[in-house]
Amino acid sequence: MVKYSKWIMLFVIGLIVLSIWAIYPPQDKIKLGLDLKGGTHLVLEADITKLPPGASIDDAVTTAIETIRNRVDALGLKEPTITRQGKERIIVDIAAHSLEFKLINEKKDVNDILITGKIPPENEIFYDEKGNPYLVEKKILLSGSRIRDARVEIGSENKSYILLSLDSEGADIFSQLANKYGGKKLAIIFDSIVKCTPIIKTREIEEKSAEDIFIKVSSPKENLIIEGNFTSREASDLQSVLKSGTSPVDIIKQMALLEFKLLDEKGDVNKALQGEIPPQDQVLYDLEGRPYLLKKETLLTGKSITDTRVQINQWGQPYITLTLDKEGAKKFAEITGTHVGERLAIILDNVVKSAPNINERIPDGKAVIEGNFDMESANKLRIVLESGALPVPFEIIQNTTVGPSLGRDSIQKGFFAGIIGLIVVIIFMGIYYKKAGLIADTALILNLLFLMAILAALKATLTLPGIAGIILTIGMSVDANVIIFERIREELGAERAPRPAVDAGYNRALITILDANITTLIVALVLFQFGTGPIKGFATTLSIGILASMFTAIIVTRVIFNLFLQKRPVKRLSI
Amino acid sequence: MRFFKKTQIDFIKLRKIAFVLSGVLIAAGIASLLIKGGPKMGLDFTGGVETHLKFIKSPSISRIRNALSTVGLSEAIIQQYGRKKENLVLIRTGVKGVSPAFASEMSTKIEQTVKEEFKKENNEFTVLSSELIGPKVGKEIQQKAIIALIISLVGMLIYIALRFELRFAVGAIVALCHDVFIAVGVLCIGNFEFNLPIVAALLTIIGYSLNDTIVIYDRIRENLKTYRKKVGSLKDILNLSINQSLSRTIITSLTTFVVVLALFLWGGAVLHGFAFALLVGVIIGTYSSAFVAAPVVYAWRKKVEIEKIEVMRRRAKVAKKPAPVKSAAADAKNKTASKKVSRKRKGGKKKKR
Numbered sequence: 001m002v003k004y005s006k007w008i009m010l011f012v013i014g015l016i017v018l019s020i021w022a023i024y025p026p027q028d029k030i031k032l033g034l035d036l037k038g039g040t041h042l043v044l045e046a047d048i049t050k051l052p053p054g055a056s057i058d059d060a061v062t063t064a065i066e067t068i069r070n071r072v073d074a075l076g077l078k079e080p081t082i083t084r085q086g087k088e089r090i091i092v093d094i095a096a097h098s099l100e101f102k103l104i105n106e107k108k109d110v111n112d113i114l115i116t117g118k119i120p121p122e123n124e125i126f127y128d129e130k131g132n133p134y135l136v137e138k139k140i141l142l143s144g145s146r147i148r149d150a151r152v153e154i155g156s157e158n159k160s161y162i163l164l165s166l167d168s169e170g171a172d173i174f175s176q177l178a179n180k181y182g183g184k185k186l187a188i189i190f191d192s193i194v195k196c197t198p199i200i201k202t203r204e205i206e207e208k209s210a211e212d213i214f215i216k217v218s219s220p221k222e223n224l225i226i227e228g229n230f231t232s233r234e235a236s237d238l239q240s241v242l243k244s245g246t247s248p249v250d251i252i253k254q255m256a257l258l259e260f261k262l263l264d265e266k267g268d269v270n271k272a273l274q275g276e277i278p279p280q281d282q283v284l285y286d287l288e289g290r291p292y293l294l295k296k297e298t299l300l301t302g303k304s305i306t307d308t309r310v311q312i313n314q315w316g317q318p319y320i321t322l323t324l325d326k327e328g329a330k331k332f333a334e335i336t337g338t339h340v341g342e343r344l345a346i347i348l349d350n351v352v353k354s355a356p357n358i359n360e361r362i363p364d365g366k367a368v369i370e371g372n373f374d375m376e377s378a379n380k381l382r383i384v385l386e387s388g389a390l391p392v393p394f395e396i397i398q399n400t401t402v403g404p405s406l407g408r409d410s411i412q413k414g415f416f417a418g419i420i421g422l423i424v425v426i427i428f429m430g431i432y433y434k435k436a437g438l439i440a441d442t443a444l445i446l447n448l449l450f451l452m453a454i455l456a457a458l459k460a461t462l463t464l465p466g467i468a469g470i471i472l473t474i475g476m477s478v479d480a481n482v483i484i485f486e487r488i489r490e491e492l493g494a495e496r497a498p499r500p501a502v503d504a505g506y507n508r509a510l511i512t513i514l515d516a517n518i519t520t521l522i523v524a525l526v527l528f529q530f531g532t533g534p535i536k537g538f539a540t541t542l543s544i545g546i547l548a549s550m551f552t553a554i555i556v557t558r559v560i561f562n563l564f565l566q567k568r569p570v571k572r573l574s575i
Numbered sequence: 576m577r578f579f580k581k582t583q584i585d586f587i588k589l590r591k592i593a594f595v596l597s598g599v600l601i602a603a604g605i606a607s608l609l610i611k612g613g614p615k616m617g618l619d620f621t622g623g624v625e626t627h628l629k630f631i632k633s634p635s636i637s638r639i640r641n642a643l644s645t646v647g648l649s650e651a652i653i654q655q656y657g658r659k660k661e662n663l664v665l666i667r668t669g670v671k672g673v674s675p676a677f678a679s680e681m682s683t684k685i686e687q688t689v690k691e692e693f694k695k696e697n698n699e700f701t702v703l704s705s706e707l708i709g710p711k712v713g714k715e716i717q718q719k720a721i722i723a724l725i726i727s728l729v730g731m732l733i734y735i736a737l738r739f740e741l742r743f744a745v746g747a748i749v750a751l752c753h754d755v756f757i758a759v760g761v762l763c764i765g766n767f768e769f770n771l772p773i774v775a776a777l778l779t780i781i782g783y784s785l786n787d788t789i790v791i792y793d794r795i796r797e798n799l800k801t802y803r804k805k806v807g808s809l810k811d812i813l814n815l816s817i818n819q820s821l822s823r824t825i826i827t828s829l830t831t832f833v834v835v836l837a838l839f840l841w842g843g844a845v846l847h848g849f850a851f852a853l854l855v856g857v858i859i860g861t862y863s864s865a866f867v868a869a870p871v872v873y874a875w876r877k878k879v880e881i882e883k884i885e886v887m888r889r890r891a892k893v894a895k896k897p898a899p900v901k902s903a904a905a906d907a908k909n910k911t912a913s914k915k916v917s918r919k920r921k922g923g924k925k926k927k928r
Contacts (some may be wrong), residue, residue, distance in 0.1 A: 043712065045711075249679075395675035395676065396679040396709075397708075397711060397712050398707060398708050398709060398712045399679060399707040400704070400706045400707075401682075401704060401705045401706070402703070402704040403701060403702055405629075405701060405703065406627070406703040406845075409843060410845055413841055413843035414838075414842055414843070414846070416841050417840070417841040418834075418837070420841065421836075421838070422834075424833045424834075425833060425834065428830065428833070429830075432826065464845055465772055465775060465846075468842070468846055468850070471834050471835075471837070471838050471842075472779065472831070472834065472835065472853070475827075475830045475834035475835065476786075476831050478830050479786070479827040479830075479831075482823050482826045482827050482830075483790065483823050486822050486826075489577075490819070508797075512790055512793040515738055515790075515792075515793055516785075517786070519731055519734060519786060519789060520782035520783070520785070520786055522727060522730045522731060522734060522782075523731075523781055524782070526727040526778065527723065527778055530719045530722060531771070532716070532719075534771070534772070535771055535774075535775050538775050
């Protein structure tokens with residue numbers, strides 16, 4: 001060991017360089033769990049009892065995963081992970097992003113405030129991607145969860161603009177906002193970065209410079225328009241940012257089985273409700289609870305749909321147009337041709353959406369779903385229809401949603417607690433074991449570096465319990481060095497010279513360290529095997545921490561000792 | 576710097592006091608469990624819906640309760656938590672007997688109801704987190720936790736039995752169960768809820784306590800080999816070993832305690848129970864390795880102690896042929912009566928001092 005000290009030292013230095021490279025920059029290299037960055041963790045379970053006869057559950061779940069992926073993508077949500085668990089479960093993890101509209105404080109100069117450091121109490125500072133600072137009022141005027149859809153549209157002179165649809169409550173909020181703050185600048189802040197600073201445009205305000213971006217209420221009032229000199233690239237970037245707040249839960253779950261069935265005009269609904277249902281018929285209800293007597297036979301399903309669009313009629317009411325594929329169109333023409341005067345029900349997940357009269361034969365395969373839609377529900381329906389139906393119904397059996405603010409808070413608090421713990425341990429070891437303590441401190445810091453590097457290299461997810469595991473590692477990983485140092489002290493007490501005392505100390509402590517750490521490793525492995533997400537994170541950091549601490553305590557500190565003792569004859573050890 | 580210089584504490588003699596102390600702690604825990612009807616189970620195990628809200632201004636809990644009871648959620652548990660000015664509220668309802676479809680809508684319903692209630696005074700809130708755990712999932716998590724606990728205990732037992740002897744393993748397991756029992760009791764008395772992080776904390780306590788125990792056991796094993804002839808009785812070897820490892824035990828416990836304390840004080844509400852369980856565990860684990868694990872080994876050995884030592888001594892003599900004359904002579908004498916042997920050992924110890 002003594003002979004190779006220099007080489008081992010070189011190896012360790014190489015590892016340090018490699019580790020720093022592996023974790024830099026940390027915000028890109030360390031993957032955060034949903035409990036830290038915010039997001040939604042869903043567990044869906046297929047209802048096997050409703051599996052169509054002859055279908056295999058395996059295929060059904062595989063198809064469902066594909067369908068759900070299409071829906072989540074269509075919503076514009078980034079980086080979803082959709083995995084299968086066991087036979088009949090699907091796990092969907094979607095990261096949350098924070099999207100907030102806040103007012104920019106234009107009365108004061110940000111740069112002055114940055115110099116003096118006196119931020120007004122109701123204000124805070126955010127930066128854009130280029131690093132320009134903005135003084136922003138703390139109050140959130142509108143949060144991203146109010147946004148239902150964002151689309152890039154091409155307006156006059158081929159200029160791109162963004163059409164933003166809010167939910168009705170959001171629309172009310174923004175209308176009030178526009179009256180109150182017309183002409184002022186808003187900051188659209190995405191994950192703490194200012195993405196866009198549009199001016200609220202009302203009728204009275206008509207100043208225009210080429211640089212400015214405007215946001216205004218369109219009609220219906222749910223729609224906002226953001227316009228300015230965007231390139232189409234900038235517009236689509238902004239669009240995907242604006243779309244990030246949409247909640248995915250309801251559209252993931254929706255079965256979206258679309259069926260066309262004829263009404264039984266000859267039958268009596270009231271009799272049917274009393275139990276006298278004709279054998280070829282069934283009773284279904286619409287959203288208001290009105291009953292319909294339908295013929296059981298499904299004439300067409302959503303499988304024939306090739307295209308869906310949301311359109312708005314002259315009263316501002318959204319509706320959905322469907323285009324059927326060639327075969328579907330042929331069949332649709334046939335049905336409408338032979339049943340003129342009858343009513344055709346459009347049924348979604350066993351709820352009658354609409355039951356229009358067939359006025360004439362429809363040859364072009366275009367159908368319309370009307371109903372009590374707002375932009376949000378119309379758009380979501382469009383997405384589910386386009387992605388197709390789930391082959392079997394699913395229920396959400398677990399849903400964990402963590403807001404981004406809680407996640408940020410957890411990271412800050414965990415980091416603070418860890419730093420305090422680290423400082424206390426470092427100071428304590430320095431005082432108690434003097435220079436040897438400083439060697440142990442070096443080992444401790446290297447241990448943390450290696451731990452983070454291994455996490456990054458394994459692409460493991462850091463969770464809140466994972467942070468707790470790292471903090472625990474800070475306290476426990478000095479143990480190996482404590483065992484060694486106590487041994488060395490004993491040997492020195494038995495009148496041994498420094499050099500042999502160090503050697504004997506390390507040799508005797510080795511078995512103890514191995515035995516003691518292996519048992520903790522057993523616990524960590526069991527936790528890893530049986531734990532769910534966050535607990536797995538704890539097990540991961542704990543076990544990597546233990547392994548890294550054995551390496552740093554047994555090998556790295558010994559090499560440092562050797563190098564010190566090699567150069568000059570040491571009479572007294574500082575321990 | 577040194578906290579302890581060559582301590583000579585007679586841990587084995589103190590074991591009776593320790594057993595009483597442990598007994599009282601365990602009894603208190605059991606009493607608390609009985610009074611409260613078992614540990615307070617968290618959402619992870621019971622299943623249910625839990626929503627955490629952060630209000631701008633301090634909300635009235637009774638108004639939240641009234642609002643929720645109008646939509647049929649009168650059973651909901653509503654609590655303000657964290658620091659006073661943080662205005663944090665948690666709302667929890669059960670989902671037993673509720674259809675899965677309805678359960679998945681429940682958190683939205685709660686949020687909307689509470690929002691309506693506080694709309695007039697502009698007391699808005701942000702949803703920090705919301706969680707739905709179906710009853711089936713809760714049961715699964717419960718089973719998994721129990722299996723994890725059992726497997727890790729068995730794993731430890733096997734490992735120690737392989738590395739040491741069975742009686743050491745039993746001593747360690749007794750110490751572990753002791754620690755877990757007391758930790759569960761203290762958590763129950765402190766009204767902490769049992770959830771997955773707490774189970775992880777209990778498992779960590781097991782690992783930590785064992786870590787401590789093994790360091791002492793290692794010393795005992797080593798001393799049994801080297802000091803057998805000089806020191807003599809098992810009691811002395813045990814005491815010597817604990818005293819030798821004492822400094823290390825205290826230092827490591829101290830550093831671990833400090834970081835866990837930091838986690839408890841500043842780690843945030845989410846990790847509060849977890850950190851508390853670890854705090855208790857570090858103290859109990861340290862105490863139990865000296866006062867429970869080693870004395871159990873002593874208690875096990877007491878009846879066969881003398882014979883066993885005889886056997887080992889004979890083995891040692893065979894292994895190291897030219898044995899010291901004096902000790903060989905002592906050996907011959909020791910073969911006589913058991914009581915005499917132990918007296919002789921005490922004498923030997925005195926000489927060494």
